[in-house]
Amino acid sequence: MATVSRVLNAPDAVSPKTREKVEAAIRTLRFVPSAAARAINSGRTRFVGALVPTLDNAIFARFLAALEHKLAERRLSLVVATTHNDPAIEAEKAKTLVDIGAEGLIVSGITHDPALDDLIERCQLPAIATSYHDPDYHLPTVGYDNAAATALALDYLAGQGHRDIAVVHGPLANNDRTRARLAGLDQVDRAVALQFFETEIAIPGGCRAASAVLAAHRRVSAILCFSDVLALGVLFEMQRNAVRVPDDLSLMGIDDLAASAHSEPGLTTVHLPVSRMGEASATAIAGWIETKERPAPVLLAPDRIIRGSTGAVASG
Amino acid sequence: MATVSRVLNAPDAVSPKTREKVEAAIRTLRFVPSAAARAINSGRTRFVGALVPTLDNAIFARFLAALEHKLAERRLSLVVATTHNDPAIEAEKAKTLVDIGAEGLIVSGITHDPALDDLIERCQLPAIATSYHDPDYHLPTVGYDNAAATALALDYLAGQGHRDIAVVHGPLANNDRTRARLAGLDQVDRAVALQFFETEIAIPGGCRAASAVLAAHRRVSAILCFSDVLALGVLFEMQRNAVRVPDDLSLMGIDDLAASAHSEPGLTTVHLPVSRMGEASATAIAGWIETKERPAPVLLAPDRIIRGSTGAVASG
DNA sequence: TAGGTTGATGTAACCAGTTACATGTGTCAA
DNA sequence: TTGACACATGTAACTGGTTACATCAACCTA
Structure with missing residues (x-):
């Protein structure tokens, strides 16, 4: 028993011929050490x-x-x-x-x-x-810092002259990350009018939010999505509605997914x-x-x- | 010991007052049962x-x-x-x-x-x-059946009149799924000329393959991607090059990702x-x-x- | 009240390894 | 030849639970 354990864990402490005998026995008996037994000892x-x-x-x-x-x-x-x-x-x-x-x-x-x-x-x-x-x-x-991420994004959009911006975000319930990102917008010291659109964090959610943005009374010049997945959905919906990005509407995400670098146009985003x-x-x-x-x-x-x-x- | 075990696993077998005493002891002693010890018994x-x-x-x-x-x-x-x-x-x-x-x-x-x-x-x-x-x-x-999936796809494209098709697929090394999908193409009993493009299964891989397809001497009327991820990359690259899908080129994938249903245009694919x-x-x-x-x-x-x-x- | 039954609780074996320790064997120097 | 020492190997305790079994008290029936 002890020797078997040594063969498995400290082969050098066993003489070559005993080791081989034990190894042969392990093979013929189809011995497989128990993980639980090892765990109980090692903790x-x-x-x-x-x-x-x-x-x-x-x-x-x-x-x-x-x-x-x-x-x-x-x-x-x-x-x-x-x-x-x-x-x-x-x-x-x-x-x-x-x-x-x-x-x-x-x-x-x-x-x-x-x-x-x-x-x-x-x-x-x-x-x-x-x-x-x-x-x-x-x-x-x-x-x-989730707040810093959205602040970084909004600051950039504001710096580009955008004054009417739609914010597309995921559900607030039980999600401190989303709430922190929302709070980050307040850190930006610029006069910007924001409209908020809550949706499910997934491509179709982005599509629906984009439709809602287009249907809204007040026009925006940019959309900030709290997730690249949402932004991709928005981008597709804009393409469907022949809204040119960025000519008609700027679009920015947060995450930096693999797809974001290769979409057309490439997605401006905050890399997390x-x-x-x-x-x-x-x-x-x-x-x-x-x-x-x-x-x-x-x-x-x-x-x-x-x-x-x-x-x-x-x-x- | 046995009683503690009973309190944890079969509380009904213990009298209420003993149970409470044990539970109190568990709390004060911060007793946490060991998973390994349980595993060693239950197997x-x-x-x-x-x-x-x-x-x-x-x-x-x-x-x-x-x-x-x-x-x-x-x-x-x-x-x-x-x-x-x-x-x-x-x-x-x-x-x-x-x-x-x-x-x-x-x-x-x-x-x-x-x-x-x-x-x-x-x-x-x-x-x-x-x-x-x-x-x-x-x-x-x-x-x-991977072969059936590509056969289904190629059959559809051929049925739509496509005779020159580019096939974009992932690495063949160590990948029986890709090889099976390749073999599936032979099951289609139609006169179709195929050109093959191997690339990494990811959006940038799809983009590169699309560039290669566009640069190839022989023009194709359709691209079949063995993965929707590749197709999405191809789609982006086509948009970048102002190649209209499906007017100039048909594009088909395999997988049916969430994004595929909502891209513009929606991606024809084989749902796996x-x-x-x-x-x-x-x-x-x-x-x-x-x-x-x-x-x-x-x-x-x-x-x-x-x-x-x-x-x-x-x-x- | 004795005897059977039930239900609760304690005891100890057991799971399958690891490891501290004891024992045994062989080599070498004095 | 013998004592010292290294090295290999066997023994048994230990890990922390579960569970079969023994024990015991309480209750019910004859």
């Missing part, structure tokens, strides 16, 4: 859980891809669960992840069910809040460093698990990307 | 692993979303690992998943490293191959039922784990979706 299960709103938005897929990749480097696996922005589902799935042995948790934003906070507290579980920045939050945040966020989250949670030391919050700067979908308003 | 870890080529393509994200959802109904969690279409990485990550205790594996396609087959064999691990259909494969497949595939995979693997009985292969029919991106060739 390690070697996986962490990530709770994301959805996989349908490429922005989360990109985040998870980076997270998974970096975790794998630290020999950690990734369990994924989707919450559909419902704190109750999030808390429930978090419970399941803990029940199966997750060593840490990655969550989105800072709005959560008390049951989730309680779970993290009780289990003394390393947990990181992403897509958000708040150094005072009770969990370390790894993310960007979700890949780096995935890597930073992986590093933070892995470090926390290994050293037992809570990591510091990480703030990642968003970045304005100017492409062809925006133009200046002819003065006068 | 269940309650999670399965999925190995997908990438998360960047929305098609896999949609598959995983459905898979995760349906697994959750069966009280199973999902561990996700990406392979980048590299069989060696796939085998390595599969090993990691088994090491941490995955009760089953979901893989893509039927081209794998021998090490993976060996692992599945040795561990007697329930494993399902998706995105493919082959009733004779040594693992049960849950998927669609990846959500149903996710659900069916979840049902199959969960059933296999619970009943120990290997499930039957599942064949899901692809479906032609005609939208605005294709048109008939004017005869003569």
